[in-house]
Amino acid sequence: MIYIILSVFLGLFILVMAVVAVHNQNIKVAIIAAGIVSLFSSILYLILAAPDVAMTEAAIGSGLSTVIFFYVLNKIRKNNA
Amino acid sequence: MEYLNIEYISITTGFLLILIGIFGILTQKNLLKIVIGFTLFDTGIHLVMVSIAYVRGRTAPIIDETINVNDAVNKIVDPLPQALVLTAIVIGLGVTSLMLAYILKLNKERKSLDIANFSDLKW
Amino acid sequence: MLKKGIILAIIVAFAAIFLNLLSSFNGNTELSDLSSYYAKNEPAQIGAANLVTAIVVTYRGLDTLGEVVILFLSAAIVSFLLKLSHDEQNNEARKNELRPSSELLQTATRILVPIIFMFGAYVFINGHLTPGGGFQGGAIIASGFVLLLLAKPDMKINHNLISTIESISGVSFVIIGILGIFLAGGFLDNNIIGLGTFGTLLSAGAIPIIYIFIGLKVGSELSSIVGTYNETQKEN
Numbered sequence: 001m002i003y004i005i006l007s008v009f010l011g012l013f014i015l016v017m018a019v020v021a022v023h024n025q026n027i028k029v030a031i032i033a034a035g036i037v038s039l040f041s042s043i044l045y046l047i048l049a050a051p052d053v054a055m056t057e058a059a060i061g062s063g064l065s066t067v068i069f070f071y072v073l074n075k076i077r078k079n080n081a
Numbered sequence: 082m083e084y085l086n087i088e089y090i091s092i093t094t095g096f097l098l099i100l101i102g103i104f105g106i107l108t109q110k111n112l113l114k115i116v117i118g119f120t121l122f123d124t125g126i127h128l129v130m131v132s133i134a135y136v137r138g139r140t141a142p143i144i145d146e147t148i149n150v151n152d153a154v155n156k157i158v159d160p161l162p163q164a165l166v167l168t169a170i171v172i173g174l175g176v177t178s179l180m181l182a183y184i185l186k187l188n189k190e191r192k193s194l195d196i197a198n199f200s201d202l203k204w
Numbered sequence: 205m206l207k208k209g210i211i212l213a214i215i216v217a218f219a220a221i222f223l224n225l226l227s228s229f230n231g232n233t234e235l236s237d238l239s240s241y242y243a244k245n246e247p248a249q250i251g252a253a254n255l256v257t258a259i260v261v262t263y264r265g266l267d268t269l270g271e272v273v274i275l276f277l278s279a280a281i282v283s284f285l286l287k288l289s290h291d292e293q294n295n296e297a298r299k300n301e302l303r304p305s306s307e308l309l310q311t312a313t314r315i316l317v318p319i320i321f322m323f324g325a326y327v328f329i330n331g332h333l334t335p336g337g338g339f340q341g342g343a344i345i346a347s348g349f350v351l352l353l354l355a356k357p358d359m360k361i362n363h364n365l366i367s368t369i370e371s372i373s374g375v376s377f378v379i380i381g382i383l384g385i386f387l388a389g390g391f392l393d394n395n396i397i398g399l400g401t402f403g404t405l406l407s408a409g410a411i412p413i414i415y416i417f418i419g420l421k422v423g424s425e426l427s428s429i430v431g432t433y434n435e436t437q438k439e440n
Contacts, residue, residue, distance in 0.1 A: 011091065014094055018121055019101060022101060022104065022114070022121070030114060031113075031117065034117050037124060038124060047087060048088070049158045050134070050141065051141050052335045055327075056170050060171065060343050061170065061174075064426060068430065068433055072184060074437060080192055100218060100219060103215060104211075136235065137231055141335070143255065144247065144255070154244055159232065160243075160256050161238060161239050167256065168267060171271060176278070179281060182281070182282045
């Protein structure tokens with residue numbers, strides 16, 4: 001029963017963060033919101049009894065992908081300024 | 082009601098994430114936002130695939146001392162879609178890093194991130 | 205950009221397809237036929253405690269080979285596109301602009317980075333017993349590398365060492381697969397060494413060895429991608 005409430009809360013939070021990632025005009029907020037979507041879906045994978053997939057999604061989606069986005073953003077701002 | 086179980090909630094979340102990702106790819110003008118739309122689309126598809134594999138009341142597909150070796154067929158969830166999603170997550174990172182490298186090169190040429198400036202091939 | 209009406213029509217069409225799929229979705233109550241076969245025969249045939257590892261390395265080994273090739277290709281293309289020319293690399297004027305990172309970060313990095321590398325190695329060595337494996341261990345090693353780059357942004361990365369590790373791991377993975385043709389049932393069969401006792405470290409034949417090579421290869425490839433992106437910050 002607790003898992004059902006937890007997964008409803010996680011699903012709503014994932015969808016709200018995804019709408020923030022697409023809609024917000026500030027790019028830094030959008031990148032961090034995409035990282036949060038990845039992190040919370042990793043918790044949802046753990047509730048769905050898939051620990052390998054949860055570990056991979058947390059390390060790759062929420063760690064490396066966000067870092068690469070910020071490197072690119074910094075280089076573009078230095079080039080255009 | 083019969084719709085409040087874990088796999089139904091997560092497959093609905095996955096499908097809605099796919100729709101939000103497609104909406105982001107089609108309407109945004111900033112190149113970086115389009116790449117963010119692609120990552121949301123990937124995450125949605127992986128959620129759908131893992132939640133198809135769930136069997137109610139069972140546990141993760143690892144045989145240790147809590148699951149008897151001969152009884153494993155009745156106690157584990159489906160391991161096959163999880164193996165497919167493992168590969169797909171790593172390939173999604175490779176494609177994202179390639180798209181971002183192309184964005185760096187494009188920005189060096191035109192000094193702008195708006196997609197309306199790159200309309201050379203438009204008919 | 206497409207007009208607003210066409211975008212709305214596309215999204216409504218996708219939503220109709222997904223609603224159709226969603227209404228015919230019942231949860232499973234039994235495993236499918238293929239997964240029942242894997243669950244019944246896998247401890248005797250392969251001997252790995254982690255079923256997902258057994259599927260990724262032996263039953264679906266060719267897909268893993270294809271994925272390793274795709275990762276190698278993407279790392280090579282990224283480093284080809286973003287390579288600095290030689291005179292931009294020796295630009296000394298950049299050094300004065302980079303503010304050094306704080307003392308807290310540098311001290312904590314000296315303690316944490318060896319522990320993170322060791323944890324990554326533990327995850328891919330024990331891939332057949334606990335959740336984990338080559339891809340997870342490689343991603344953890346690349347995260348440790350990112351911490352190292354954050355503490356010292358002007359660290360000189362030895363690209364020759366990374367590419368040597370990556371090449372040797374890739375070639376060894378294929379050689380172990382070819383050894384399976386001569387000594388055991390077929391390509392990438394893990395019966396070339398004997399299957400030990402189920403559930404110990406030295407079980408499941410060649411799976412720990414294959415996963416060690418995959419873990420080193422994926423870790424060095426992701427580190428090379430992040431290192432290339434870090435070096436683009438240096439040119440003016």
